[in-house]
Amino acid sequence: MRALLHAANIAVIVFILLPVAAVFIGSVQSEKSMQADTKRLLPAEYTADNFVVILSKGEQKGRIFEQVTYLPDNIKKFYTAFANSAIVASSVTLLTLLFGSLSAYTIARQRFRWTLFLLQANIVARFVPVIVLMIPLYIVVRSVGQLNSLGGVIVAETGFLLPYAILILAPYFDAIPPELEEAARIDGCSRLRAFIHVVVPLATPALAACGVIIFIASWHELLIPLILNARPDFMTLPVVIASLVGDVFVFFNLMMAICLLALAPTVILVALLQKYIVEGLAAGAVKG
Amino acid sequence: MSAGQFAFFMNLPTLVCLGLVLAYPIGYAAYLSVHRVGLAQLRRGEFPFNEWENYSRVFEDPLFWVAIKNTLVFTAITVTSEIVLAVLIALLINQTSVWTSRLTRFLILLPYAIPPICNGLIWSFLYNFQFGFLNRILFTLGLSDTPINWAGNPDTALYAVTVPYIWRTLPFAIILIHAALQGIPRELYEQAAVDGARAWHRFWHITLPMLRQIIAIILILRTAFAFAVFEEILAITQGGPGDATWVSAWYSYKITFSPPNNFGMGSASAFILAVMIGVIALVYMRVVYRRVTL
Numbered sequence: 213m214r215a216l217l218h219a220a221n222i223a224v225i226v227f228i229l230l231p232v233a234a235v236f237i238g239s240v241q242s243e244k245s246m247q248a249d250t251k252r253l254l255p256a257e258y259t260a261d262n263f264v265v266i267l268s269k270g271e272q273k274g275r276i277f278e279q280v281t282y283l284p285d286n287i288k289k290f291y292t293a294f295a296n297s298a299i300v301a302s303s304v305t306l307l308t309l310l311f312g313s314l315s316a317y318t319i320a321r322q323r324f325r326w327t328l329f330l331l332q333a334n335i336v337a338r339f340v341p342v343i344v345l346m347i348p349l350y351i352v353v354r355s356v357g358q359l360n361s362l363g364g365v366i367v368a369e370t371g372f373l374l375p376y377a378i379l380i381l382a383p384y385f386d387a388i389p390p391e392l393e394e395a396a397r398i399d400g401c402s403r404l405r406a407f408i409h410v411v412v413p414l415a416t417p418a419l420a421a422c423g424v425i426i427f428i429a430s431w432h433e434l435l436i437p438l439i440l441n442a443r444p445d446f447m448t449l450p451v452v453i454a455s456l457v458g459d460v461f462v463f464f465n466l467m468m469a470i471c472l473l474a475l476a477p478t479v480i481l482v483a484l485l486q487k488y489i490v491e492g493l494a495a496g497a498v499k500g
Numbered sequence: 501m502s503a504g505q506f507a508f509f510m511n512l513p514t515l516v517c518l519g520l521v522l523a524y525p526i527g528y529a530a531y532l533s534v535h536r537v538g539l540a541q542l543r544r545g546e547f548p549f550n551e552w553e554n555y556s557r558v559f560e561d562p563l564f565w566v567a568i569k570n571t572l573v574f575t576a577i578t579v580t581s582e583i584v585l586a587v588l589i590a591l592l593i594n595q596t597s598v599w600t601s602r603l604t605r606f607l608i609l610l611p612y613a614i615p616p617i618c619n620g621l622i623w624s625f626l627y628n629f630q631f632g633f634l635n636r637i638l639f640t641l642g643l644s645d646t647p648i649n650w651a652g653n654p655d656t657a658l659y660a661v662t663v664p665y666i667w668r669t670l671p672f673a674i675i676l677i678h679a680a681l682q683g684i685p686r687e688l689y690e691q692a693a694v695d696g697a698r699a700w701h702r703f704w705h706i707t708l709p710m711l712r713q714i715i716a717i718i719l720i721l722r723t724a725f726a727f728a729v730f731e732e733i734l735a736i737t738q739g740g741p742g743d744a745t746w747v748s749a750w751y752s753y754k755i756t757f758s759p760p761n762n763f764g765m766g767s768a769s770a771f772i773l774a775v776m777i778g779v780i781a782l783v784y785m786r787v788v789y790r791r792v793t794l
Contacts, residue, residue, distance in 0.1 A: 220592055221600035228607050231614070231622045231667065234633040238625055246631045250647075251639040315514040322507040330511060332785060337522050339781035341728035343749045344770040345521070347756050347763055348528035351542065371521020374514060403506045432615040434731050439757065450617045457621070457735055464625045471618040482613035489609060493672060494679045497717055498788065 235475075238468030239263070242276040246465065262469035266290050282461050286452045287470065289444045294473075297448040300365050300437070301430040307370045308377040308426050309419055315374075316381035317407060321390065331382065337375035342435045345372065350439050360443045368436050373429055377422050380496035384418030385411070421492030424485045428478050449474040526774070529767045537763035547764075554768035564769060566743045567751040570658055574747060575726040577662045578669070582722055583715060585666070586673035591707075593674070594681050612671040620735025623664035627651040627736065651736050654744040661745055664732050669725070673718045680714040681707070713787075720784040724777045748773045 238246075239262055241255035249256065261274030270288040273280065286293070319327045349368055350359075358364040388411060396406040412419075434450040441447055447455070453474060456462045482489060501509075533554050535547035558564050593605040611619070626633045627650035638644040651660040688706050697705070730749040733739060739746040739754070752773065756766025 214598065217592065217595055217598050218600045220588075221598070221604045224589055224592065224604050225600075225607060227667070228604075228610055231619065231626065231664075232610065234626050235618075235622045238622075238633070250631055251636060253633075253636045253640045311513040311517060314510040318507040318510045322503055324504060324507060327507060327511070330514070333518065335785050335788075336778070336781045337518060339724045339777050339784070340522060340526065341749065341770070341773055341777055343728065343730065343752050344529050344767075344774040345525045347752070347767050347770055348525040348532060349521070350757075351532070351537075351763065352525070352528065354542075355545070368521055371517040374517050375522075378514070403501065403503075407510075428613065432617075434615075434617050434734075435753075450615055453615075453617050453621065454731075454734060457738070464628065464631065467621055468625060471615075471621055475614050475618050478615065479610070479613040482609050486609055489612070490675050490679070493675050497676055497721060498679075498714060 235468045235472050238465055239472050241465055243463040243465055244276070246463075262466050263473070265466070266470055266473065276465075284456065284459055284462060286444055286447065286455050287462075287466065289447070289452065290470065290473070292445060293447050293449045293452040296362060296446060297431060297450075297474075299362055300369065300448055301427050303362075303366045304369045304373060304430040305423050305427045307366070308374050309423050311370070312374055312377035312381050312422065313385075313412070313415065313419065316378045317385045317411060319378065320382050320385035331378075334375035334378045338379060340372075342372065346435055346439045349436075353440055358440075360441050360446045362441075362446060364440050365437045365446075365448070368440065369430050369433055372436065373426050376429070376496060377426055380422045380425065380492050381415075381418055383495045384415055384421075388414050417488065417491070418495075420485065421488040421495065424481055424488055425492045425496070428481065428489075431478050529771055529774075532764055532767035533771045534768075535764055537767070539761045542761075542763065550764070554762075554764040555772075557765055558769045558772070563743055563746060564751060567746040567748050570743075570745060571727060571729075571747045573658060574662055574665075574729060575723055577659070578666050578726045578729075579719060579722045581662070581666055582670055582673050583718060585670060586677050586718065587711065587715070589670075589674050590677035590681055591703075593678060608674055609671050611668045614668060616668060616731035617735055619664055619668045620732040623667075623732070624651065624736040627660055652741055654741045657737055657741055657744040661732055661736050664736065665726070665729060668732075669722065673722065676714050676718055677711060680711055684710045716787050717784070720780055720787060724780045724784070727773065727777050727780075 237254065240258045240260065242257075242259055242261065245255050245257060259274070259276060261276040264272050264274050265277050265283070266287055267290065269291065270283045277283070315330070319331050345368075353359055353364045353368075392414070393401075393406040393410050396410045397403070401409070432450065433448075434454060437446075437448045438451045438454060441451065444452075453467070453470060456467055456470070532547070534549065534551060535541075536550045536553070537547045541547050589604070589608070593601050593608060595601040614622075625631075629635070629647055629649045629652055632647070632650070634650060635644075635647040638648070649656075651657050684707065688710075689702060692702050692706060728749045729747055730753065733745055733747055733750050737745040739750050748769070752766050752770040755762050755769060
C-alpha cells in the first residue's frame with residue numbers, strides 16, 4: 213500500500229516538474245546543440261549565453277549569437293518590460309486592495325439590499341471573459357488617446373480584478389468580531405477611524421492573501437496589455453513573450469530563457485507566501 | 501454620517517471601477533455588436549446601425565461553429581480530468597504520514613505560479629516535432645524511435661492543448677478539495693471503521709458525498725474559465741493546424757484584431773460567449789451563495 217502511494221506521488225511530482233525541467237534544460241543550451249542531436253535529453257554542453265544576451269540588452273552576444281545579425285527588439289527591451297510588469301502589478305494590487313477592502317468591509321457589515329446586490333454583481337462580474345471587455349475597451353481607450361500607456365492597463369486590470377478581490381476579502385471581514393469596532397465607536401471613534409485603526413490591522417492576513425493572488429493575476433495577465441499596448445516601450449513581460457510566438461527567427465532556447473526570467477518572480481512569491489495563497493483561493497471560491 | 505451614507509462612500513471607488521471597466525464596456529459591446537465597425541468606421545468615428553447582420557454573419561460562419569465545438573470538447577475534457585485528478589491528488593497529499601505525499605503537497609502550487617503564456621510556450625517546446633523535449637524523453641526511455649507530432653497533427657492537437665491547461669489550473673481544484681477534506685468530521689470515518697467498512701466504501705459513502713458541494717463549485721468555475729481559454733492556444737497552436745484548435749475566445753480575437761478587423765462581428769461573437777458564461781455564473785450564484793448571507 214505504501215509503495216503504491218509512493219509510486220502515485222512520484223508520478224504526480226514528475227508531471228508537475230516536467231515543464232519546469234524543460235524550461236531549465238532548454239534555456240541553458242544553444243540552438244546548434246539542440247539541432248545537432250535531436251534524440252539527446254540533456255545538452256552536450258551548457259551555456260549561459262541565452263541569459264547574457266537578454267540581460268545585456270542584446271549587446272553581449274556571446275558565442276551562440278556571434279553570427280546572428282537579427283535579434284527581435286522586444287528581447288532587447290527586457291528591463292523595460294520587467295519594470296512595466298512590476299509597475300502595473302504593484303499599482304493594480306494596491307488599488308484593488310484599497311477599493312476592495314473598503315467595499316468588502318461594508319458588504320460584510322452593512323446589510324442593505326443594495327450591498328447584497330453589489331455582492332451578487334461581483335460574483336457575476338468575476339465570470340466576465342476578458343475578450344468581451346477588450347473589444348469595447350480598445351475602442352474607448354483609443355478614442356481617449358490612452359493606447360500605449362501604463363495607466364490604461366492599470367485601470368483596466370484594476371476594474372477586471374476588483375470583483376475577485378472583493379469575493380476573497382468579504383469572508384475575512386465577516387469573520388472579524390464586530391464587538392471590537394463597536395467598542396471603538398463607543399469610545400468616540402468615527403466609522404472610518406474604527407475601520408482604519410481597528411479592522412484593518414486585524415485583516416492583515418486577508419490583505420496579504422488577496423494581495424498576493426491579485427499581484428500574480430496581474431503579472432500573468434496577457435490579453436489586456438496585449439490589446440492596449442502595442443509599442444515595445446509599454447509592453448509587459450507576457451506581451452513581449454507573446455510577440456516572440458510568431459517570430460521564426462527566435463529559437464526555443466532564447467524563448468525558454470526569457471520565460472524562466474518572467475516566471476521567476478511569481479514562483480518566488482508562491483514559495484514564500486504559499487499559506488496565504490491557499491487560504492485566499494479557498495475564501496474566494498466557497499464562502500457561502 | 502449615517503450607516504447608509506457611510507456604506508455608499510466606502511463603495512464609491514468600487515462602483516466607479518465596475519461601471520467604467522465592466523458595466524459600460526459590456527453595454528458598449530452589445531452596442532457594437534449591432535453596428536458596422538471596421539477600421540474605416542473607427543477612423544471616422546461613425547458606426548452605422550446594421551441590425552442583426554453581425555450575428556447572422558457569425559452564425560453563418562462555419563469557423564464559428566468549429567470554434568464552439570472545439571471549445572465544448574476542450575471544456576469537457578479539461579473539466580472532467582481536472583475533477584478526477586484533483587480528488588485523487590487531494591486524497592494523496594492528505595496522507596501526511598507518507599513523506600512523498602508531503603513533498604507533493606509542497607510542490608502542488610508550482611503550476612499556479614507560471615504565467616499562462618510561458619506555460620503555453622514551454623509546452624510548445626515540449627511538443628515540438630523536431631527538437632521537442634517530450635520526443636527526446638520517449639527516445640531516451642526507448643519507447644519510440646520515430647518522433648510524434650503532438651500538437652501539429654489535426655487529430656491530436658486539441659487533446660494536446662488540453663494537457664498544459666489542465667497542468668496550470670489543477671492546483672486550484674486540488675487546494676479546494678484538500679481544504680474540504682479537512683472539514684470532514686473524523687468521527688464519520690471512525691464509526692465506519694468500527695462497522696468494518698472497506699476503504700473503497702468509506703470513500704464512496706463518506707468522502708464523496710461530503711465533497712459534493714465543492715465538486716459542484718469547481719465544476720462550474722472551471723467550466724466558465726475553460727470556455728474562455730486563450731493563452732495556451734496562442735502559444736502552442738494559434739488555432740491550427742487548420743482549424744483544429746480554434747476556440748471561441750481565439751475566434752473573437754482573430755476576427756477583431758487581425759485584418760480585416762471586424763469589430764462588430766468580433767463583439768457579436770464575444771457577446772455570445774459572454775452570454776453562455778453568464779448562464780454558468782447564475783448557476784454558480786445559486787449553488788454557492790444560495791443564502792447570500794456570506
